[in-house]
Amino acid sequence: MIVRAGLAATVAGVLLTGCGGPGAVLEPMSIPGGTETTPSTTPATTSPTAAAPVDYTPLLLAPGDVYVPGDGYSAPPPIRDPDGVHGAEELMTNGDQTRAIGITIVVLPDVATASAELTRAQQTLSTVVPTEPSQPVPVGTGAIAVTGLAHDSSKAVTALVFGEGRSIVRIDFYSAVGQPTPVDFAIGIGKMQALAVRVGLTGSG
Structure with a gap:
């Protein structure tokens, strides 16, 4: 069974990651709440019509964007604004x-x-138990990657986090113990995701 990631709206802004399933588990990711200003309450006769919430799910890579010779990825519909935090998430x-x-x-x-x-x-x-030191990588802004194990040692995890404009992106790659996802592969996926976010946010407002 796959357990989706969740975004807990906390001012502390802590990211926790992981995901659960055969060979893969995605844990909750927490980031700061109250990140967008709520308009002040005014009488109904004078307040403007509220703008429709922006759907950020189109910023996510599609499973078809991930190329692995002899294999393919699939995913259920992505989650929009998980736990009320502006953004999107998915598990392929x-x-x-x-x-x-x-x-x-x-x-x-x-x-x-x-x-x-x-x-x-x-x-x-x-949230990843490292098997080697974390390292800066050329993805977006301030990107770092780490390879290690889930805390229960049930799977290998390569985690990548970076900034892109006014967004923060975290990507976790899960695999069998002893078969970690190469950092170079993670960088390639990260660059595609950074480009998708950069282009998408330019047009989304």
Whole structure:
């Protein structure tokens, strides 16, 4: 059974990650709540019509974007604004569910806020028990990656977190113990996701 990731709206802005299923588990990801200003309450006769919430799910990569020779990924419909936090998330799994990729995008009010929260997001890579030191990687802004194990040692995890404009993105790659996802592969997926976010946010407002 796959357990979806959740976004808990907390001011502390802590990212926890993981995902559960055969060979893959995605845990909750927490990021700051109250990230968008709510208009002040005014009499119904004078307040403007509220703008429709933005759907950020189109920012996510599609399973077909992930190329692995001899294998393919699929995913259920992505989750819009999980736990009330602006953004989107999804969990892709390969054919025999021995590998999975969990992607969570959180969209903040502006670049300055995203930059401030990225440091907290980087610190939550401690949710992976590293088998080697974390390393900076060339994806988006301030990207770091770490390879290790889930805390229950049931699977290998390669985690990547980075900023892109006013968003924070976390991608987790799950696989069998002893068969971690190469960081180079994670970087390639990360670059595609960063481009999709950059282009998508430019047009989404």
